[in-house]
Amino acid sequence: xxxxxxxxxxxxxxxxxxxxxxxxxxxxxxxxxxxxxxxxxxxxxxxxxxxxxxxxxxxxxxxxxxxxxxxxxxxxxxxxxxxxxxxxxxxxxxxxxxxxxxxxxxxxxxxxxxxxxxxxxxxxxxxxxxxxxxxxxxxxxxxxxxxxxxxxxxxxxxxxxxxxxxxxxxxxxxxxxxxxxxxxxxxxxxxxxxxxxxxxxxxxxxxxxxxxxxxxxxxxxxxxxxxxxxxxxxxxxxxxxxxxxxxxxxxxxxxxxxxxxxxxxxxxxxxxxxxxxxxxxxxxxxxxxxxxxxxxxxxxxxxxxxxxxxxxxxxxxxxxxxxxxxxxxxxxxxxxx
Amino acid sequence: xxxxxxxxxxxxxxxxxxxxxxxxxxxxxxxxxxxxxxxxxxxxxxxxxxxxxxxxxxxxxxxxxxxxxxxxxxxxxxxxxxxxxxxxxxxxxxxxxxxxxxxxxxxxxxxxxxxxxxxxxxxxxxxxxxxxxxxxxxxxxxxxxxxxxxxxxxxxxxxxxxxxxxxxxxxxxxxxxxxxxxxxxxxxxxxxxxxxxxxxxxxxxxxxxxxxxxxxxxxxxxxxxxxxxxxxxxxxxxxxxxxxxxxxxxxxxxxxxxxxxxxxxxxxxxxxxxxxxxxxxxxxxxxxxxxxxxxxxxxxxxxxxxxxxxxxxxxxxxxxxxxxxxxxxxxxxxxxxxxxxxxxxxxxxxxxxxxxxxxxxxxxxxxxxxxxxxxxxxxxxxxxxxxxxxxxxxxxxxxxxxxxxxxxxxxxxxxxxxxxxxxxxxxxxxxxxxxxxx
Numbered sequence: 180x181x182x183x184x185x186x187x188x189x190x191x192x193x194x195x196x197x198x199x200x201x202x203x204x205x206x207x208x209x210x211x212x213x214x215x216x217x218x219x220x221x222x223x224x225x226x227x228x229x230x231x232x233x234x235x236x237x238x239x240x241x242x243x244x245x246x247x248x249x250x251x252x253x254x255x256x257x258x259x260x261x262x263x264x265x266x267x268x269x270x271x272x273x274x275x276x277x278x279x280x281x282x283x284x285x286x287x288x289x290x291x292x293x294x295x296x297x298x299x300x301x302x303x304x305x306x307x308x309x310x311x312x313x314x315x316x317x318x319x320x321x322x323x324x325x326x327x328x329x330x331x332x333x334x335x336x337x338x339x340x341x342x343x344x345x346x347x348x349x350x351x352x353x354x355x356x357x358x359x360x361x362x363x364x365x366x367x368x369x370x371x372x373x374x375x376x377x378x379x380x381x382x383x384x385x386x387x388x389x390x391x392x393x394x395x396x397x398x399x400x401x402x403x404x405x406x407x408x409x410x411x412x413x414x415x416x417x418x419x420x421x422x423x424x425x426x427x428x429x430x431x432x433x434x435x436x437x438x439x440x441x442x443x444x445x446x447x448x449x450x451x452x453x454x455x456x457x458x459x460x461x462x463x464x465x466x467x468x469x470x471x472x473x474x475x476x477x478x479x480x481x482x483x484x485x486x487x488x489x490x491x492x493x494x495x496x497x498x499x500x501x502x503x504x505x506x507x508x509x510x511x512x513x514x515x516x
Numbered sequence: 517x518x519x520x521x522x523x524x525x526x527x528x529x530x531x532x533x534x535x536x537x538x539x540x541x542x543x544x545x546x547x548x549x550x551x552x553x554x555x556x557x558x559x560x561x562x563x564x565x566x567x568x569x570x571x572x573x574x575x576x577x578x579x580x581x582x583x584x585x586x587x588x589x590x591x592x593x594x595x596x597x598x599x600x601x602x603x604x605x606x607x608x609x610x611x612x613x614x615x616x617x618x619x620x621x622x623x624x625x626x627x628x629x630x631x632x633x634x635x636x637x638x639x640x641x642x643x644x645x646x647x648x649x650x651x652x653x654x655x656x657x658x659x660x661x662x663x664x665x666x667x668x669x670x671x672x673x674x675x676x677x678x679x680x681x682x683x684x685x686x687x688x689x690x691x692x693x694x695x696x697x698x699x700x701x702x703x704x705x706x707x708x709x710x711x712x713x714x715x716x717x718x719x720x721x722x723x724x725x726x727x728x729x730x731x732x733x734x735x736x737x738x739x740x741x742x743x744x745x746x747x748x749x750x751x752x753x754x755x756x757x758x759x760x761x762x763x764x765x766x767x768x769x770x771x772x773x774x775x776x777x778x779x780x781x782x783x784x785x786x787x788x789x790x791x792x793x794x795x796x797x798x799x800x801x802x803x804x805x806x807x808x809x810x811x812x813x814x815x816x817x818x819x820x821x822x823x824x825x826x827x828x829x830x831x832x833x834x835x836x837x838x839x840x841x842x843x844x845x846x847x848x849x850x851x852x853x854x855x856x857x858x859x860x861x862x863x864x865x866x867x868x869x870x871x872x873x874x875x876x877x878x879x880x881x882x883x884x885x886x887x888x889x890x891x892x893x894x895x896x897x898x899x900x901x902x903x904x905x906x907x908x909x910x911x912x913x914x915x916x917x918x919x920x921x922x923x924x925x926x927x928x929x930x931x932x933x934x935x936x937x938x939x940x941x942x943x944x945x946x947x948x949x950x951x952x953x954x
Contacts, residue, residue: 234945249882249918256912256939256946288607297664298945306727307664311695315665318775318788321596337943403880410880410888412908413944493944 225325231312234298238263243492245401255492265506267291309363317370331382336414340424341434381471381480392494394486404494470512651685661702691768698729705734707757724852886920
């Protein structure tokens, strides 16, 4: 009788510690391995993958080739091209992460969505930042078991200067960036199931865009990058080649470069803190991985955009070729496969 | 390949619409209805005692009592299972069809149906109803004006309203999430507009730009709709209806259902944005339960079984178009719709010359002779702000005609048309604003 009571108590504890979301995973037959807390030896691909992202993830203007004729601008006005997304683009011209998953997982198809992502999103600012997107992700049904994050470009591009003494909207400080990364991860840690996987992809090198654009328009009569950047106000903190808010372009590019590197290092630091549960915020053992390693290791955060990697519409977003390169980097850094 | 894609789309539609005649929630034998039958025991099962799951001293807790505590979450799990089955079946059936090479020779009979949700008793009061207040099916919509999913669901709700006319009414409830900093103030403003019977156009104004929710914007929308401004400002500043908003929030939170939108179809719970086919399925289940023939608007079908059949075709066509569009065309990332009053517009257009001065030539030359045009120095211009336009917006198109230094059709369109569409580029991203001028 005593034994039965003990067994009952054990069961009770187990029931109480199993969250509804864990049951959801059980119900959909998702994997249980992969996470540091998962403890299983099973090596299965995820069932449902999703992403927190911005216009890069939305494939914005990816196949636009020019901008000096109105018919070319129609492409730019088209905006998002989800079919060309590095994450789950359906176009045969892009070998997306979802495509790569379904190529290795022939028995059960992997479902992917980028419902939380939206063009213009930042890691920190705005109404669809990482924290908000994470909130949307953990309420998705089915609950994703693999989440990627690719944010940060707009956090730099929407700022007016690099030195806080020069404008009212300078680059976010390292502390602000870290706080925003944590805000999103906190939500994911509490909302995802044990054994789920979160990959923080390196934020791209926006500091390369200016030179890539100049190279792209050079000798191409269908493209004028400098005037389109100026007219539309595209990432002026790096594309304005004059003085802006008392800062020369060289000063801004140097500061952006340094900050972009620090942002990526913070992504790595936070991934480690959550993955090891050193911060006590990941008790259920969600695997948190940083795709960025360091400046010497190829990644989405070190990849230098060239003229063929940006589209010809706004000379800013990744071209179809650029989307493929991003997909390859994120896939290479993906340990959940 | 094309027939296969159409087949998959048809399957998706059939899942929700055509699998079997809209089944009767009271007779279906899914797990959910087992739960229903527990609520209303029949002679056959009244003998069955629910499983005992705990004893606390003399107190017993059975499975029925436990499940009642997690009814909403339990349905979320059922929905997850349904979606998994649906996805798997779609893939599986398309693979089988491919293997059999010719779909035309194979009859497909899909029997999978969505689970019936728990029915929640929604508090009824004298709130504003959009549509027929006596409609047999009421959609209680718990939303926040700062919620992107709530914004995106508006076209679907409008379509449902058109589809069912007097059979369906929309009943808005306020549930701003804690992270929607301006959600509650916007709800207050909307309630003030509702007291002047202008909730629907006011909501459209708020949803037209959910990133721009502030007192100035609330006043602009109210003013252009003809709400007496003094009264509106007093109502808003005194938060006259805040206690009613709190009642909605309290109720919404008591459900522990999470994010908006939450939509209850005659109390049947649905969470998050769902496809229009899902809402149609539940609405028609309700109409059938109430023994009301399905009559949709003429443009989309006729009645009863024939109507379902026609609707399937419409849905299939829409889905096909939607997928093809996703694949082949690009779409504007954000579309805002707003009602403008003709009176307000005409009074502002009297100052057209002054308004035109806000257009400045931008740097970018197009077609070798024209410059794109940008709005500048509009910060104090009530007119452009009310339209939702912002400083340094580049106006690209008006009613599908390009706008540049050689052609500016904005004012002609505003003077003469009942529908005006404006496409702008803002910080490198396109936005479209659609206006209905009444």
